Amino acid sequence: TSVSPNELSHFSSLASSWWDPQGPSRVLHLMNPVRHDFIASCIAESTPTTTTPSSPTDSNKSNTLRYLDIGCGGGIFAESLARTIPTPTTSDADAAVASSTPTRTRAAEITALDPSPTLIKIARDHARLDPIVNGHLETGRFKYVNSTLEEYIPTLHTTTTTTTTIESNSNSKNGGGFDIVTLFEVIEHIDNVPGSITPQSFLASCLSMVKPGGWLIGSTIARTFPSWIVNQVIAEAPWPVGVVPKGTHEWSKFVNPGELQAWVQEGLMRGADGGAVRG
Incomplete structure (x- = not known):
């Protein structure tokens, strides 16, 4: 598994303060608008193909995109993304979402994944406080899954229900069933264990979840x-200077742009799929 027990324990210990905008996760709260802006710019640059056969071929005209948020933690980004899913106003929810005025993210469905049961519970509990987001949870358009990526991937290949059959068919060697896969502040927490899970192999697994024409x-x-x-000396300094708990980061795990681009290209070649890397 790509999950380090030490990393899992560290972030689970922050669960109670995850949604405090002035707490240890306040940097994540501050980064949310930037994340949405960047996603919107990616969509505007090259809109991923839609996954719903009956939806318009130009997804700029509707919310039709399926998202997978890997390493969602307590749900700061995932919940904000769920608020961009249109709220159905008719009995035909699928048609209502597809035909509604598009939002910047074009989100129609979101799956948020995290290996910490503590953080997933915090995320679900907080999401239920918002009637709109809770409505998306109840319809299944937004869901939290307590799982590692390695455990989650095989579940997409099951054929026990119509939904999973569709996901299985789209999750071929040419790409997974998601238009956009998000991976925010995760890869620097993956251990490098040669012969086992490495950041490179983890990234390749993430890429396998992206459908052709989609985005990671x-x-x-x-x-x-x-x-x-910035991230260790200052950010992890004692309060009031520091903004994250000591031990949050390990400098040796940080990834330089050239390394990341090489890993992405390696992952694309493993999947026999071409794609562009945008820095």
């Missing part, structure tokens, strides 16, 4: 001297 959108921290000063 994420962010991480570069392994540079300034990043060490």
Whole structure:
């Protein structure tokens, strides 16, 4: 598995303060608008193909995109993304979402994945406080899944229901069934264990979830001297200077742009699928 027990324990311990905008996760709260802006710019640059056969071929005209948020934590980004799913106003929910005025994210369905049961519970409990988001949970348009990526991938190949059959058919060697896969501040927490899970193999698994023409959108921290000063010396300093708990980051796990691009290209070649890398 790609999950480090130490990392899992560390982030689970922050669960009670995850939704405090002034707490240890406040940087994640501040980054949310930037994440939405970047996703919108990616969609505008090259709109992924839609997954619903009956929906318009130009998804700029409707909300038809399926998202997978890997490493969602307590749901700060996933919940904000769920608020961009249109609220159905008719009995035909699928048609209502597809024909509604499009939002910037074009989101129609969201699956948010995290290996920590503690964080998933925090995420679900907080989502239920918002009637609109809770409505998406109840309809299944938004769902939290307590699982590692490695455990989740095989579930897409089951054929016990109509829904999973559709996912299985789309999750071929040419790409998974998601238009957009998000990976925010996750890869720098993956252990590098040669012969087992590595950041490269984890990234390849993430890419396998993206359907042809879709996007893998994420962010991480570069392994540079300034990043060490900012993210470990300053960010992990005692309060009131520090903004994250000590031990949140390990500088040796940070990833430089050239490394990340090489890993992405390797993952694309593994999947026999071409694609562009945008820095």
